[in-house]
Amino acid sequence: MLRYLHFYEPRGIRLVRGEAQYVWDSKGTRYLDAHTGHGVAFLGHRHPRILKALQEALDSIIVGGPGLAGEWLEEMLASLEPILPNWAGAVTLLNSGAEAVELALKIARRVTGRSNIVYFTGSFHGRTMGALSVTSSNPRYRHGYEPLVPGTLQARFNDVNGLHEVINDSTAAAIVEPIQGEGGVNPASEDFMKELRQLCNEKGCLLIIDEVQTGFGRTGRVWAHQYYGIEADILVAGKAIAGGFPASMVVVPEWVADKLPPGFHGSTFGGNPMAVRCVTAAARVLREENVTGQAEVKGNTLISKLNSELSGLRAVRRVKGKGLMVGVELRFPPGKAIKCLQEEKRILALKAGSTVVRFLPPYVINERDIDEIVRGVSDCVLRYYSR
Ligand SMILES: Cc1ncc(COP(=O)(O)O)c(C=O)c1O
Numbered sequence: 070m071l072r073y074l075h076f077y078e079p080r081g082i083r084l085v086r087g088e089a090q091y092v093w094d095s096k097g098t099r100y101l102d103a104h105t106g107h108g109v110a111f112l113g114h115r116h117p118r119i120l121k122a123l124q125e126a127l128d129s130i131i132v133g134g135p136g137l138a139g140e141w142l143e144e145m146l147a148s149l150e151p152i153l154p155n156w157a158g159a160v161t162l163l164n165s166g167a168e169a170v171e172l173a174l175k176i177a178r179r180v181t182g183r184s185n186i187v188y189f190t191g192s193f194h195g196r197t198m199g200a201l202s203v204t205s206s207n208p209r210y211r212h213g214y215e216p217l218v219p220g221t222l223q224a225r226f227n228d229v230n231g232l233h234e235v236i237n238d239s240t241a242a243a244i245v246e247p248i249q250g251e252g253g254v255n256p257a258s259e260d261f262m263k264e265l266r267q268l269c270n271e272k273g274c275l276l277i278i279d280e281v282q283t284g285f286g287r288t289g290r291v292w293a294h295q296y297y298g299i300e301a302d303i304l305v306a307g308k309a310i311a312g313g314f315p316a317s318m319v320v321v322p323e324w325v326a327d328k329l330p331p332g333f334h335g336s337t338f339g340g341n342p343m344a345v346r347c348v349t350a351a352a353r354v355l356r357e358e359n360v361t362g363q364a365e366v367k368g369n370t371l372i373s374k375l376n377s378e379l380s381g382l383r384a385v386r387r388v389k390g391k392g393l394m395v396g397v398e399l400r401f402p403p404g405k406a407i408k409c410l411q412e413e414k415r416i417l418a419l420k421a422g423s424t425v426v427r428f429l430p431p432y433v434i435n436e437r438d439i440d441e442i443v444r445g446v447s448d449c450v451l452r453y454y455s456r
Contacts, residue, residue, distance in 0.1 A: 082100075087102065089114060100415045102431070103416055103417055104418060112360070118312075122350035126141075132341065133341070135340040141345045142345055144345075149348070152291050153304075154300060157321075161318065161334075163339040169319050170277075171197055172334055174218075176319070176325065179328065179333065181241040181273065184241060186218075187243040188202075188224075189223065191205065191206055191249045192245070192252060194246075202217035203221050203244050226252075226261075227255075227258050236272055242302075243276055247278065247296070250283070254389050254421050263298075266297075276303070278294045280294065281305060285310050285355065286364050288390075291355065296391070305317070305319055311347035312347050312351040367434060368391065368394075384400055384401065385397060385398070399454070401424065403426040409448075409452055409453065414441070428442060
């Protein structure tokens with residue numbers, strides 16, 4: 070009998086419905102969703118304006134190659150302009166984070182005529198061969214696929230001096246997450262990001278900032294790299310940008326776009342009318358519903374309540390993150406705590422790194438939800454790990 074090839078460990082429940090910050094399984098049990106499909110449903114499940122955008126596409130046209138786009142494309146550009154960094158000159162849509170990373174790597178090599186790409190310990194940029202070649206959060210992801218893409222060089226995350234040893238005149242680009250997600254919710258230090266920017270300027274290489282997980286408001290700014298007061302040369306985003314619809318994007322300044330001729334890249338589904346309309350609606354929601362403001366305030370509340378509830382517990386090393394991208398780092402693997410949260414507290418969370426329970430809730434969570442998460446983690450950590 071045909072079976073589905075699962076690449077993820079099944080979680081033991083079958084979801085049938087999602088609404089705002091909650092999902093329901095086939096038995097009718099409601100869960101508070103702080104997993105959000107790896108951060109995708111940041112605007113909440115079935116946001117009415119995303120549904121409306123999809124309905125408009127269904128009622129008009131759902132297929133039209135990028136070269137045949139209608140007015141939906143201009144509408145998207147107009148909605149994105151106010152939320153993209155002011156250096157942004159051009160944007161293109163793809164379908165997944167990894168696919169957008171692949172394009173970013175291609176652009177860097179094409180534009181600089183150089184081959185080396187620098188990436189960092191603890192990084193995660195996706196599972197396709199190019200993205201995997203700059204991913205190091207888990208050795209298991211890479212094992213068995215060598216040789217990976219040549220010219221990819223690893224440096225230590227947050228090691229300012231180390232940057233000087235690896236970035237030079239042969240470097241096409243450095244790729245970095247402002248806060249490493251899969252790697253364990255690890256924020257880049259300010260010194261590190263500033264030095265990286267500076268060194269890329271000096272050596273003439275491009276800085277690719279991967280905001281697939283941090284971007285689109287999750288950390289309390291539209292783009293997390295804005296916390297550092299730096300600019301990217303290539304910005305990569307995905308997950309939340311279309312309110313739940315699968316889409317990713319690559320943003321470049323005008324001078325980079327000018328060096329990319331037609332035919333340089335392509336994607337059958339990239340920029341399809343459904344994705345474009347959903348990105349448009351999501352960008353409007355972001356601006357008009359104070360999403361970043363809410364993510365910042367609610368994130369601060371969650372982090373400070375977690376800190377006061379968990380402080381003093383030997384099992385907890387620290388609470389970290391920014392906005393609604395939050396990690397509770399344990400002294401042990403987090404599997405049992407995540408299972409306890411799901412099965413006993415009806416809260417969906419996910420793992421990051423080897424010891425972190427990660428919460429990626431939607432911006433619509435409320436004070437009660439936050440308290441539920443805090444109490445849930447505290448109970449579950451205490452249940453399985455000694456004080
Ligand atoms: C920072 C970052 N980059 C890239 C990716 C890959 O995205 P996708 O799974 O959509 O290919 C992810 C996915 O978690 C991510 O967190």
